[in-house]
Amino acid sequence: MADATPEELQTQIQYALVERLSKNELRQTKLLSLLDECIFECDLQFNLTYVNPAWEQHIGLPINTLINTDLRDLLADLTDLRAFENYLNTPGGDKAVELKLACQGGKTTWFELRFVELEAPHQGFIGSLFDIHEHKEMEAKLRMQEQHARQLSLVASHTNNLVIIADRSGRIEWVNSSFENHSGYHLKDIIGRKPGDLLQGPETDPDTIQIMSDAIEQGLPFKVEIANYNARGELYWVAIDATPVMDCGDSVSRFIAVETDITHRVITEQAAAQNTYNYRSVLNNMREVVLKLDSCGNMTFINQAWATMIGSSVEACQGNAFTDYVNSFYVDLVVNALGAYHDGERENTTLDIQISRVDGTPLWVEMTMTPLQGIGPSNLESVAVTLVDIDDRVKSTRALQNAKHQAEKIADTKSRFLANVSHEIRTPLNAIIGSIDILSDTALDREQSHFVSLVKTSSQALHSIIDDVLTFSRFEAGKLPLHPEAFDLASCLDDVIDICSQQAIKKKLHLILDVAPEVPFCVSGDKARLRQILTNLVSNAIKFTHEGEVVLSVGYTQQDKDKGELHIAVKDTGIGIGKSKQENIFQPFVQSDTSTTRQYGGSGLGLAICQQICEAAGGSIGVESEPGVGSTFTAIFPVQHHLTEKPLTTGFNKVWLAGSNTSLNRAVSHLIDRYEVPIDTIDNAISLSDEDITTAQGLLVITDPELDIMDHHKANNPHLRKVVIDLLSPMDIVKPSILSGEKSTRLNGPLKINSVLGAISNDMDCRDDGKVEELAGVSTTDKSTQYSGQTVLVVEDNLNNQNIIRHHLENRGCEVLVVEHGAAALTCLENNDIDLVLMDIQMPVMDGPTTTRHIRSAGKSYSQIPIIAVTANAVEGDRERFLKAGMNDYLSKPIRRQGLYTLLDKYLLRGVTQSSSEGKISRLRHAHQQIARLRETTDCVAICKSN
Numbered sequence: 001m002a003d004a005t006p007e008e009l010q011t012q013i014q015y016a017l018v019e020r021l022s023k024n025e026l027r028q029t030k031l032l033s034l035l036d037e038c039i040f041e042c043d044l045q046f047n048l049t050y051v052n053p054a055w056e057q058h059i060g061l062p063i064n065t066l067i068n069t070d071l072r073d074l075l076a077d078l079t080d081l082r083a084f085e086n087y088l089n090t091p092g093g094d095k096a097v098e099l100k101l102a103c104q105g106g107k108t109t110w111f112e113l114r115f116v117e118l119e120a121p122h123q124g125f126i127g128s129l130f131d132i133h134e135h136k137e138m139e140a141k142l143r144m145q146e147q148h149a150r151q152l153s154l155v156a157s158h159t160n161n162l163v164i165i166a167d168r169s170g171r172i173e174w175v176n177s178s179f180e181n182h183s184g185y186h187l188k189d190i191i192g193r194k195p196g197d198l199l200q201g202p203e204t205d206p207d208t209i210q211i212m213s214d215a216i217e218q219g220l221p222f223k224v225e226i227a228n229y230n231a232r233g234e235l236y237w238v239a240i241d242a243t244p245v246m247d248c249g250d251s252v253s254r255f256i257a258v259e260t261d262i263t264h265r266v267i268t269e270q271a272a273a274q275n276t277y278n279y280r281s282v283l284n285n286m287r288e289v290v291l292k293l294d295s296c297g298n299m300t301f302i303n304q305a306w307a308t309m310i311g312s313s314v315e316a317c318q319g320n321a322f323t324d325y326v327n328s329f330y331v332d333l334v335v336n337a338l339g340a341y342h343d344g345e346r347e348n349t350t351l352d353i354q355i356s357r358v359d360g361t362p363l364w365v366e367m368t369m370t371p372l373q374g375i376g377p378s379n380l381e382s383v384a385v386t387l388v389d390i391d392d393r394v395k396s397t398r399a400l401q402n403a404k405h406q407a408e409k410i411a412d413t414k415s416r417f418l419a420n421v422s423h424e425i426r427t428p429l430n431a432i433i434g435s436i437d438i439l440s441d442t443a444l445d446r447e448q449s450h451f452v453s454l455v456k457t458s459s460q461a462l463h464s465i466i467d468d469v470l471t472f473s474r475f476e477a478g479k480l481p482l483h484p485e486a487f488d489l490a491s492c493l494d495d496v497i498d499i500c501s502q503q504a505i506k507k508k509l510h511l512i513l514d515v516a517p518e519v520p521f522c523v524s525g526d527k528a529r530l531r532q533i534l535t536n537l538v539s540n541a542i543k544f545t546h547e548g549e550v551v552l553s554v555g556y557t558q559q560d561k562d563k564g565e566l567h568i569a570v571k572d573t574g575i576g577i578g579k580s581k582q583e584n585i586f587q588p589f590v591q592s593d594t595s596t597t598r599q600y601g602g603s604g605l606g607l608a609i610c611q612q613i614c615e616a617a618g619g620s621i622g623v624e625s626e627p628g629v630g631s632t633f634t635a636i637f638p639v640q641h642h643l644t645e646k647p648l649t650t651g652f653n654k655v656w657l658a659g660s661n662t663s664l665n666r667a668v669s670h671l672i673d674r675y676e677v678p679i680d681t682i683d684n685a686i687s688l689s690d691e692d693i694t695t696a697q698g699l700l701v702i703t704d705p706e707l708d709i710m711d712h713h714k715a716n717n718p719h720l721r722k723v724v725i726d727l728l729s730p731m732d733i734v735k736p737s738i739l740s741g742e743k744s745t746r747l748n749g750p751l752k753i754n755s756v757l758g759a760i761s762n763d764m765d766c767r768d769d770g771k772v773e774e775l776a777g778v779s780t781t782d783k784s785t786q787y788s789g790q791t792v793l794v795v796e797d798n799l800n801n802q803n804i805i806r807h808h809l810e811n812r813g814c815e816v817l818v819v820e821h822g823a824a825a826l827t828c829l830e831n832n833d834i835d836l837v838l839m840d841i842q843m844p845v846m847d848g849p850t851t852t853r854h855i856r857s858a859g860k861s862y863s864q865i866p867i868i869a870v871t872a873n874a875v876e877g878d879r880e881r882f883l884k885a886g887m888n889d890y891l892s893k894p895i896r897r898q899g900l901y902t903l904l905d906k907y908l909l910r911g912v913t914q915s916s917s918e919g920k921i922s923r924l925r926h927a928h929q930q931i932a933r934l935r936e937t938t939d940c941v942a943i944c945k946s947n
Contacts, residue, residue: 038111038129041118046071049124058111058131060104076100076108087113098132110136162238162259168252170194170216182261184231195257201229212240219244219252225262237266289365289387295380297322297338309365309389311358322385327354327362334367341371341380352390364394425466426872427798430894433459434804437897441811459894469605482616484640487527489519489566490753493554496534501750503542510549511542511750514667517674519556519566524640529613533621534568536606537633541572545630548573551663558641565619568635577625585623586611610635648675650760652699655679659703664725664751668701671756699723699760723759725751788813790908791833795825795851796840796870801893805838805870808900814908820844822851829855829862836907839887841871841878849885856886866907870895 038058041050051066059066059074075081080099087097100108115127162179166172171194175187185198196209208226215222225239242257283290283303292301298321302314310317310325323331330353337349349369354362370384436456444452497513504511534552541550555567577585586607607621614621618638625631655672657679659665665681672679702724724746745759792809796802797820806816817832819825821843828834837855841848852867869882872893879890889903 036131038131039127040071040115040129041124041126042071042115043124046125055129058103058109058129059101074101076102084113098136101129109133160261162261164195164255164257164259166195166255166257168219168254170255173254179259182230182236183228199228199230201227201233201235203227203235204229212242215242216255225266236261236263238262289385291322291385291387293322293338293383293385295338295342295382297334297383300382306387309357309363309387310355325355327356330354337369338383341369341383346371346373352394355387363389364391366390424872425462426893427801429459429462429466430872431798431800431804433894433896434801434808438804438807482526482529482613484525485527486522486524488521489523489554489639490515490521490757492527492531493534493552494752494754495531496538496552497750497752499535500538500542503539504550504750507542507546509542509545509547510661510664511538512549512551512663512667513751513753514551514553514663515670515753516553516555517670519554520564520641522641523566525637526613526617529617530566530637533610533613533635533637534570536610537568537570537635540606541570541574541631541633545572545574548630549663551667559638562640564639564641566637566639568637569632571630571632573630576627576629576631577623578627582623582625586621607633648757648760650675650677650699652677652760655699655701655760657681657701657703658684659701659725661703664703667751668703668725668756671753672701672760674757675760701725701760723747723756725756785813787904787908789815790835791815791817792836792838792908793825793828793832793834794818794838795820795822795843795848796838797821797843798840801840801895805895805900808895808897809904812901812904814904822846822848822854825851826854826858829865830860834862834865836904837865837867838870838891839867841869841882848887849882852882852886868903868907 035052036054036057038054039050039052040048040055042048047068047070048066049068051063053063055061055066056063072081072084075084077100080101083097083099087095096112096114098110099113100110103109109131110133111129112132113127113129115125118124118126159176160178162182163176164172164179165174171192172187172190175185175190180186183199190198196212200209204227208224211224212222212226214220221241221243223239223241225237227235227237229235238259239262240257240259242255244252245254245256247253280303284305286303286305289306289309290301290303291299291306294300298319299317300319302317304314306317307314323334326334330351333351333353337351340349351367351369352364353367354364356362365387368386368388371380372382372384373379433456436452436459439452440449440456493513493515497511501511538550538552550570550572553569553571555569556564557567558564611621614635614637619636621633621635623631623633652675655677657665657668657672658681669679669681700723726746726748747755747759787809790813792814794802794805794809794816796805796818802818806818809816817828817834819828822839823846825837825839826846829837839848839852846854848869848871855865855867856863866889867887868889868891869879869887870891870893871878871882882890888907891899891903
């Protein structure tokens with residue numbers, strides 16, 4: 001080493017230094033290869049000149065690929081590039097920047113970059129990339145957790161729910177303000193304590209406490225409902241939803257419990273449960289069966305009453321089909337009702353069905369089904385059913401029905417018995433009354449006439465009693481309906497006066513008909529029943545009145561466009577009725593007292609029948625009476641009025657009314673008011689000046705016959721027409737002392753509408769069955785030849801009735817043929833020219849209806865001959881049955897002459913052939929009478945029927 005030259009020594013030192021430096025670099029290189037941090041060198045353009053092996057591990061690219069790669073090309077995006085540039089421009093020695101580098105496979109990784117510039121002579125940079133990817137992910141996760149915590153804190157602070165955060169052992173770390181307000185405990189006072197130590201009490205369920213304890217111990221979530229108590233000891237219910245919170249190591253670090261106050265719901269549920277319990281208790285203690293069926297008809301609820309009714313247990317029947325217990329005959333009713341509910345029907349259904357008990361015995365029940373709708377308008381959820389035991393009721397009803405049928409059978413038998421009895425009574429009664437009528441026409445002395453009149457009156461009374469008994473029996477059996485028809489009210493009222501007039505005249509009573517001007521004559525209703533009411537009331541009034549007057553008043557009230565009510569009043573001056581007797585006066589078989597029955601007679605059915613008719617027509621009847629003063633019976637009878645009637649016309653310009661009878665004057669004034677003619681009431685005709693009489697075309701109506709004698713000369717002025725009304729004079733009788741003046745008309749007997757109207761209308765030829773008499777003296781026609789040349793066949797098996805009918809017919813000039821039964825009648829018709837047949841109903845061999853059907857169906861010349869039923873039958877519907885058999889009309893026994901002659905007029909008058917002038921005059925006069933009588937009636941009825 002000493003012999004070496006300086007140059008050699010210098011060379012040796014350099015080699016030694018190089019060797020040492022190489023060893024240091026080798027050691028550094030090995031150290032760099034062991035580092036997990038990415039080390040690099042780059043030039044001033046950031047091209048990598050050296051990278052250690054950690055690059056390949058973190059970036060995923062080989063080292064030879066990385067060399068000469070621009071470091072900036074490895075940055076993940078523009079954000080990282082801007083961060084790199086900012087890093088370069090930031091002064092300072094020790095600095096770093098966090099960047100993302102793109103790795104193999106498209107992944108990006110976070111690195112912390114640090115580098116320094118190399119000193120000269122080296123130019124470039126040396127630096128490192130430290131992998132902070134896990135750190136950044138943890139940072140992001142922490143930020144998310146912080147954000148979530150802030151959100152939870154915000155929610156917890158503002159929610160109405162109670163929020164508790166507890167540690168792993170369940171001790172309180174935090175509660176929200178809702179918990180504090182609800183429980184009454186503040187956070188600072190309860191941190192570190194378990195909620196159960198504060199909130200649980202007597203009503204808290206131990207099982208629920210155990211469920212929570214087990215879940216906390218195992219770190220599991222749980223949901224429970226529990227009863228808690230606040231700091232004041234008040235009970236409240238909460239639903240707890242507790243969730244464990246996991247730490248980074250997936251271990252439970254704490255619990256978050258959210259509690260919802262469900263106190264109201266629990267109370268409601270408890271109340272509902274109590275109601276359900278009470279409801280079921282009530283249902284199980286009800287006598288009525290209550291069931292609930294599903295939509296298929298299976299029983300889902302059954303109360304104890306069902307088990308008792310059916311003879312089984314609730315458990316044994318639960319789930320069974322209800323129809324399993326229904327009698328097969330009624331199953332379809334139940335099934336159809338359920339089907340209707342499926343189709344949308346929602347009304348209750350009530351059925352009477354028969355079910356079978358477990359032991360097989362049948363039971364009648366009333367079943368009421370109520371559909372219960374589910375969600376949706378067409379969804380049938382279930383059907384509520386109630387069953388009521390009606391077994392006894394059904395049996396009772398059937399017993400009542402059997403009793404009713406038996407009673408109806410008995411009533412029908414009674415009605416038939418009464419009809420038969422009536423027939424048997426009417427047949428001889430017909431002979432009695434007919435014989436009396438014939439006997440009355442013979443020359444009798446005064447004593448004989450008295451006894452004939454007595455027999456006639458008694459026969460009529462017997463006839464009236466029979467009619468009353470039959471009418472009452474029909475009403476009682478409900479077999480006497482009303483038959484409304486269009487009719488002339490004036491004629492109906494006149495008929496009543498006709499029927500009652502002789503009785504009134506005999507007792508010297510003033511019988512007055514007073515019809516208000518507004519009463520229409522053209523009406524529709526049951527004419528026969530109205531006439532029956534009026535006849536009964538007027539006859540009763542006459543019967544119980546010894547002196548004075550009986551006034552039949554008729555008013556009218558319009559109810560609707562074509563409907564109204566007749567207001568009828570019958571006022572008398574008779575014996576009157578005491579207050580205590582008036583309540584029962586309309587009861588059948590009742591009169592004011594027994595002595596009345598003995599003194600005045602009668603069946604006691606007349607007023608009862610009147611009441612039945614009024615009520616059947618929709619009207620009413622009543623009475624006001626005072627003993628010793630008189631009675632007023634009032635009735636309301638509904639009618640229809642289809643025609644607006646025009647005022648009547650007359651040739652008179654002025655009417656004077658003279659007389660002292662106030663009631664009669666009022667009645668006449670009401671009739672005159674229909675003409676809209678001025679009327680003056682005067683004391684007598686003497687007060688009239690000749691000038692008044694001459695100036696006016698006047699009519700003098702005298703209601704006091706004595707005034708007619710007193711005013712004779714004045715009243716016979718040729719310019720004055722006179723009408724004298726004599727209420728007490730017998731019909732058709734004219735007093736010779738008053739016969740004077742060609743323009744005088746006398747109305748004898750009780751006042752009648754058509755009589756007065758005919759006189760006022762200035763129609764001198766208008767007569768009403770002889771009651772309007774013209775005093776000029778016109779001769780009458782001989783009625784014994786009225787139907788000369790007409791042949792009438794009488795088909796009657798009773799000899800007495802044959803003789804009576806023959807006599808009445810021959811008195812009118814008829815030729816009469818008589819046979820005893822229908823078969824003989826057919827033979828007689830074949831061999832004779834017959835104009836009219838009077839046909840009895842009940843006869844041997846062949847009865848009347850059968851005979852009539854043979855006649856109508858024979859197709860012979862006599863097949864359309866008029867046939868009149870003549871019968872003593874009185875059963876409701878017989879008239880219709882006879883007319884349906886082909887008969888033209890109906891005549892009941894006992895036969896009244898006038899009724900028979902009216903039918904002869906109707907069916908024979910057209911065939912009468914009279915050549916004499918007297919016969920012609922008779923026919924003309926008769927036709928004129930018919931026209932006058934029906935002048936208004938015909939048009940009225942025709943219009944009413946068309947309406």
